[in-house]
Structure formats: C-alpha cells, structure tokens
Amino acid sequence: IYTFNDLYTIGGDRLVRIYEWWNELQLPKSLRTYFISLAAILFQFNLLSGILLAVGLLLFSRIAFTLSIIGFYTAYLFYDLIGANISEVSYSYIGFNYILTAIAVGGFFIIPSKRSYLWVVLLIPMVAMVTISLSRILAVVSLPVYSLPFNLVVLLFLYALKFRLEPSVTLTEVLIQHNSPEKNLYAFHNDVVRFRDRGKVAIKLPFLATWTVSQAHDGEYTHKEEFRHAWDFVITDTEQKQYKGSGEQLTDYYCYDKMVLAPAGGTVEYVLDHIPDNPLGEVNLKENWGNTVIIRHDENLFTSLSHLKEGSIRVREGDPVREGDEIGRCGNSGRSPYPHLHFQIQETPWIGSVTLKFPISHYILHSREPFSLESYAYPRKDDLVSNIERNDLLYHAFHLIPGRRFHFAVKGSADREETAWEVNTDAYNNPYIRCESSGAMAYFINDGNLIYFTHYSGDKNTLLYYFFLAAFQVQQGFYQDLTISDRYPLNLIFSHPLLALQDFVAPFWKFLRSAFECRYEWIDNEMSPSEIRIGSTACNYLSGKLLRKIDFSMTISEKGIRTFRADSGKLHLEATCTD
Template structure:
C-alpha cells in the first residue's frame, strides 16, 4: 500500500514539474515539457537553478494544500520556474543564493495563488505577474546582501557548456552557432530561447522543433509576432536598446500566441488582433522601461501581461459575443481549442444553453404557418408555429370538411413541451364553425406554462372543456394538457405554439429552438437538433425505446468490464466531475470519455488520454446514438477535424485551420436490427465514419453495437480490414 502511494505521489510530482515548463509556452504536453527543460540547460547554471526552483515550488504548493489538479497543471509553479531561471542567469551560486532562491520560490507560489484567485474572479489569467514581482523583490533586496553577487558567467557561457558536456557538447553548440542563416532566422531562434533566459541558436532550434510537434498554430503565431515586431521597429526607427532578444521573445512573440490562438479561438480576426497588439506591447516596453530603469529593474514580461489582460478584459465588456470568441474550455493547444469549439458549438453547447422543448403533440403534424408567416405571424408576434395534420393528398380533413370533427387534428391530445408550472388557463371560448373567426377572443382557449424565470410556452385554439390540468399544477414533459380545437381566430382546427419571455396571454413571441424532432423527408426521418421547423415541414417527436434507454443509462458508480483479443481487460467506471459532467474513467490507461444522455440521445463530448484503448474504440463507435429503434432514422454528426488524420495531412490542416477547414470527419449511426418486440430481444446498431476532403470521400471506421435485454452486450470496430470484437460485462 505504501509503495502504491509513493509511486502515485511520484507520478503526481513529476507531472507538476513537467507542466511547470510546458506552461511557459501555453502547453500541457509532457514531451514538449521535456524539450523545454532540456533547452533550459543549454545554460547549465540557469537550467539547474530553474529546476531547483520548480521542485521547491511543487513541494510548497502540495503541502500548502491547493487543489491537487491545479497544482499538477503547473498553474501555481510555472512563475517559480521563471524566477529560478532568472536568478540562475543573474547571480553567482553561493549558500546565500540558494537560501534566497528558496524564499523567492515560496513568494512566487503565494503570489501566483493570489493573482490566480483575484484575476480569476474576472475570468482573467494571472500570466507571469507573480514572476515579475518576485524577481523585482529579489533584485531590490539582493543589493543589501553582501553574500549575493551578480554573475559574469553569461559572458563566458561556452565555458559552462564545456563544464557540463565536455568537448563533444561544446563542438556541437559551436557548429550550430556558426551555421550560416538569415539574420531574421537566427534572431527568431535566439528570441525564442530568450524566453528561458538563453541567447543561443541551439536552444531555439530545440524549442522550435518542440513547438512544431506541439502546435503548428502556436509556431505560426510566434513567427508572425516576431516578424511584425521587427518590421514595426524598423518602420518607426525605434530605440535599439529595447530590441533585445528577451523582449522579442517574451513581450512580442508570446503576446501573439496568447491572443491569436490560446485565450481566443484561432481565427482570421484573432490573428489580426494579435498582430495589432504586438506594436502596442512594444510601446509599453519603451514606456515601462523609462519608469523601471530608475530603480534598476528590468521590465521583464510586464508589457506582455498588461497587453493580454487588458485585451481580454475589454473583450468581456462586449454585450454580444461577436465573431472573436474567448476560449470557453481550455485544452492547452490552439488546435484542440479550435477543433473542439468548432465541433461542439452546435452539438454540445446547445444542450447546455437551451431549455429542452419538444413538440406538443403525438405523431406527425405539418407546419401550416411558420415563423414570420404571411397570415397572422407578423411583427412582435411573428416567432410562432401553427400545426395541422395532413394526409397523403396534403388535405387537413376527410369528407366534406364542413365540420370540425372531420379535421384530422381536431380533438387530438396536446402535450406539455417540457416540465413546468401552469401559469394561466383560458377555457371559456367556443369552437368556431369552419370558416368562422373570433377576433374578439383571438387566442381562443389557451394554456401558458412557466418553464424558467423568463421562459414560457403558450398553446392556443384548444377545445373548450378539454383541459386535464389546472392553473398552478406542475406538469411533466409529455403530459396531456388538453385537446386541439378551433377556438379564437381559427377558421379551421389547428394548434398554435409559441415561446415567450413573459406570462401574459398577449405576450410577444420569442425565437427559440426545439431540442430534438424528426422531419419527414423522402420517406426517411431526419433528426433535427436545436432548430425551428419550417413551413410545410412534416415533423414529429422522437419516440425512445425502453431497451436502448436502459442500455445507455450509465449512472455514477456503474462499472463495466470490457475485453477483446489483443487488449488488456478494461474497467470503465462512471463518474461525475465537479462541473456535473458525466464520464467513463478507465483506470488502467487513465483515459476519460465524457458523455451526455438527455433521454432522446446519447453522445460523447470529449475524450482525453491514451487512444490505444477499448474505451477510445467505443467512443468512436457510439459517438452519437439516438435512443429509438425507428429504422427510418439516420443520425449524422461530426468528429473533431483531426481525429483520424495522419500527421502530414493533419499538420497541413492545422496550419490552415484558423482560415479554412478543408478536412471534415462525418459520423453516421442507425438501427439495422430490432428483435425487441416484447422488450427482451436484440437490437443492433451500425455506425461508420467518413473523411471528406475536396474531391474525395474515404471511409475510416465501421462499427457495430449489440444490445441484449436492455444491456450493452458488445461492440466491434473495423479499421483498414482490421476488426476488433469487444465483449461487455455489466
């Protein structure tokens, strides 16, 4: 037990240290963190001091008792890493130095926590503010300590390299330093290394390679920020003293990445504004230097912090979100931020943003008048829907059509579109004769239901005396409220439905989508999500299957064991996050698959961790499942754009992604077998994915899912003629 605890702590501690390095470049990738760590040791003394500070900060943050996940992410410790790198660059090593380094590290952790807490209240990042203030304190106070002295090592940094790696390392570094290359390129590489308090091409090359693998968008923004800074300085004939590699790297290149693709979803607009803010940061460098040099203090990354925080704060003041979107969920990768946002803004965000409203009837009805219709849906009352039932000849009645009873929709049940409380009922208006109109009581018999503080639905033209509920009653989605009639301004029986923000009978309408419904099209049922039916559409509700609902009803605490040839057995436990998100957790591979089940649909939202797992195969196979056995239903969705892409193609798409996404991954699922007539048979689902590119469509995955007696029995996934059969034990 003790060994297990020790190993767990060591993994946690290692992740904290590595993330402290990768966070310096807005990443959480371990391989990139290792490259950053190695690059810091091109100046061995600097690298060693940075590592000692990082380890110390990780220990301090752990024992203070901060959130384990936040400590592990490096949020509380990356500023201490910068403090260590800075002190290792400026000061000679001595006993006094190490004492001061430890104290400075503790201060950096405390300041990080304070800045994160305070700025976090306004959804703003702390960036490197803790590093700046800590190193300023060190610089000012160290002048009073006789045992702390400035170093001359940086003048003879090659001697340090020799001491660290001998002639082999020094020869390699010297060869790299003397490679013939354009001044712009060598300047870029040195500026990149300067973020780690270096000034050598070898470290810059290593970091560039790491950036290329970590994020093509980030590397592009680095290059763009550097180029704009150089061009602006030349154009303005700026002061040469401010054009050092540190400012180019920290205050210009990192501004471009932060605003172009990290805190803002990458796009043409984010690129434009990130490049506009680079010259602003340059102006701040000059202005702040005029202030700080009188105290003998460098400006460090303060212009970067001011520029980024100010711009993000101003964006939050917008009344409407605009087309430049602040990153809603941070995945620590510009590509992941972009692809997941693009993919999820419709399929996931709508599920959280909108209240789930359903169609207020059984069976298929036709929209006789849609939003902003030409008959009565006009002006402030235009966002409403009228429904009737039609036959194959598109008639709304049988026989002569001279009596209300001859109309198909007359006296049909009207259902509650969602849970709520009955706010108002009008039940005294007689039905009209066919062709008649009651303009004095134009809404006729009506029920208004309150679903939320400013969300009401109204159903009108109901039949007098048909109400099954009373005012003040609580109703559930699908409860029968009354029956369809022809009261009010209704020349023939029909159902009027609208959403409104206030509880009054004559309230203005509110444009609001229905969560899920089926639209009949060429003999097939097309699922529409968070949309509004159009005029003449034939629509109906999704009718869930009890066995499918049971099979995909994964409640917290549920554990499913999954086996397949060539794979180790996996146990998936259903858990709930602090944000009330439900997910599968595979402890063997530390993989997470987040999902939503809203009663009509089961679908995955995110996957994190090892992709060589059975959980990842199930994530792809059951990416989106409609909980109905209607074989006419075919559901389609989109994967994140890079899920099946090979590296050359993926990287090319990454470079173009902020401007144009040419590669799309489509997912399709359907029921192909249903022996569940009595509730105990088999149901087989089929799904597949296709990669769409200009001029080509390529199938990437084919899968099947088998349900037996309301339980997930197994699934199979085929890639490139390689088929994996998995069995599930509930």
C-alpha cells in the first residue's frame, strides 16, 4: 500500500500501471527469482528493482554481473538437487546471499581467475546449507537470516587463505582495492608482469665497467650441488683474453686490482683479509675462499665476495655500506689459479655458506647486438655484463621530484595551446604527474635505474596521456639501438565496446593485447652528449591483428625534454617544452 501511494503521488495512475506491468512480466521462474534476489540487496521485493539493478551491475562490471548469475544459478541448482524448497529464495530476503558471495569471492576480494570462479561454485552450496540451517534456528526467536550466511562463509574463506604457506598467482587476494573486478584483474596482471620482483632487494653487479662471466650457475668447475648458484667474473679484451702480453704476472690480468663494490646497501657481517695472492696456476685449498667480505642486506639475505686482494679490503665488520661503495680489490687468493671475482648470494652469514638462487636486479647485456636490458635475471656463462651506466641527460630529464613543473606549447591536440604539468605525491607517497588544465594524473615509479609509469586517470585526449604511453618504461642509460619491451594494462589503452567484451572472458582468456616498445635511437656525442633522441611505439592487437599503432619521438637536451611528438592516422601531436 505504501509503495503504491508513493508511486501515485509521484506519477499518478500511469506510473502505478507501469510498475504493475513490470512486476507481472512473464519470465521463467528461475530468472524471475534471480531478479527478486538481486532486488533484495536493497531490501526491495519486486521485479522492476531487480531488473534495474541487473542493468546497473552489467554497466558497472561485466565480471560482477557474470558472477551474480553463476552464484545464483549454482544455488538454484543445488536447491533442486537436495530437494530443498526453492520458493524460500523468492519470497524471503535470502537469495542475495548467493549473489553477494559470488561477487565477493569471484572478483572483489579475490583477483578474478579460473580458480576464483571454481571456488564460487564450491562455496555456494556451503552458503546454501548455512542459510537453510540458520533460517530454521533463527526462526525459533523470530529473527531473519538476512546476510549472515554471506558474511560467515566469505570471512571464514578469506581468513583461511591467510594460512597458506606461499602466495598463489592463480588464487590471489586483492592487495590494492580498485573497487572494480576488472580494474583489480588488469592491475594485477600489470603488477605480475612488470613488478613481480619489486619487493626483492635490488642486488647489482659488484663492479664498474664491463666484465665477463667465466663461470655461472651450475658451472663446470666448482659451482656444483649446494654451491651451484654463484658467479665468477673476469675482464676480457676484444680477443676474449683475460690478460695482456704473456699473462705471466698477476698484474697482466685486466681484472686484477680492480675495484669491487657493494652490490646493495647493508651492513658488513664478516671480513677475512690476511691471505696472500697465489702465484699464477697455483691454488690454496686450505683457505679455499680467500679474502672475503660478507654483507647483510636483509633478514636471511647476504652477499659474499671472495678471492679479494690481500690488504685491499676497506671495510670492517659492523660497517654500514651503501650500494656502489668500494669494499676491496679483485685478487687471486684462496682456490683461485688466476685473478677473478667470486660472487654469491646466501641465506646465512658464514663463509662457505650454501648458495641461494637470487637474481641480479638490472644489468646491460653486451654480448648481443644490439644491447639488451636484463631485469631480475641470471647472467650466463660468457655473458658480457655491466650495471646501467647513468646518462646525465636522461637522468635530468626524468628526475621527477615533487614540485618540478613542465610547460609545453602544444599543437594538434585537444589540450590548450599551453599546458602545464606538476610532479606531486599522494597520501601514500606515490609520485605522479598532474596536468593542470585537465586534472589528469600519471603515476610512476623511479627505482634509480628505470622509470615505470604504473597508472593513469583522467582525460585520455591530453598531452600527458600520450606522454604516459610514450615513456611507459625508460632506463636512464643510453645504449645505441637498445630496445625495451613492455605491456600496457588493457583498461588504460582500450575503450568500449571492445574492452567490455573482453571483460566477460578476461579471467579465462584475453583476445586483446597491448604492446610498448622503446628504442634508443640517436646521441650526438657519447663522451659529452648534448642531445638524445628516443623513439617508442604503442600497439593494440585484436587476436593478433594490429588495430592501432602510435609512434612517439622524444628529444632530450641539457635542459631536459625539449620536444615530444605522437603520430597515428589522424593524430599528429607536437609539443615543445618552454621551460
């Protein structure tokens, strides 16, 4: 009566008839029950409310809409299987328990995946049994069950996941909530591909310039069994020789007496520095490791650098060290027939500890043409490797500290003729660039070697958006013809309706793909550069077929980013920095 009175007051007899027509709509029993269960989320008991909610849910999230159907029909079939009274779902407010459970477990608190959908199907019968049982128990004291089954089962399930010994990629809890199953999924895939090693300590190569791996993991000489995860490094010339002249003296070897550096920040745990260098060809089996420094970087994470030159070690036990600090010089002590550096990572602080398989964070591989950037990888035998040598022009251009501002004169975009950006941080200290004219924001991470853009929000027809695409990943050293590849999150580069179709099947299969490629094209003078040009491309693919390609070009000078261009079909954008 109250509902009809309100409807009549708002729209008269016509609105009342429309309301009755919708509620008397002839639908299959199961579908009608689904809409009424959906309406029960807002404590409405009519078909029209359920249909409106279903449409809203579909527009907001295709994954949540799909899960609502899976959750409800799993319960519907289970009721039929056990012979329970399915009419209870349609005349009480308990049907929404199955819908809410499916959305919560399938895509809101858990990253949508095959496993999360499977757990929805497994948990819904449990919710049904809890619902039926609690309905009988609470009926004794005339209390409704409402959403109690949903809360009990979902909270217990999420709590049980906390007891897993190791995290799972196939059934992963949402760490940063984007309030959308699709955004949770695409952000997770972005993080897994791009930042899966971000939480690890960044271990660098412990030397300057370019060295050669003479023995890698599972080496043919000494890196075997529990000591197999280690490297031996030497310096070689263009003829692959380790020494100059006849090589009869220690000083003939290129690596002898070269600086050995701390591979990461930490505290010196152990120092051994009294063992003389061996004459060439001889080894000291009694003091096998030779002069050694062991550094603690984290709990259960140590690095050990061995065969150092006697008297060259510059640190003492307990000293703090920073990444790149000199700790000693390469020598020929211990079991070392010729000068080389032995480097291993281990879980304990003792000399001769069992080795740990742990990657080198970022390094340049010189063995191939062109150069190759390796991230969180393991150098192999005969690889020619170096740390990233920072280029001052690139470092200054991408030194994005809070408060730094950029001003551009723009041609060919919807931006104003003049646009300004400012670097800032949010409440969680995440840095971002903000476009002052549109309010758009591009979030990024700068780890000292590479800058990654991670997220974009706002108008996608701005200079900042195209810069986000163009500089999606940039390393701060210049290596001619070096190419960096990456992938964009689908929701940041595709738009409806293609993205909406992808959303339905995203937990199982992706027919859309986006690709980023950055190329280091030109430098005017490698010794004293004043200008660098970097090119990049952004490509969209549908089932392997190229849909769109955007070409970018950036010119960098001593003043920073000077020009920026984007070209694709009808898009011709050019910006000049006026700072």
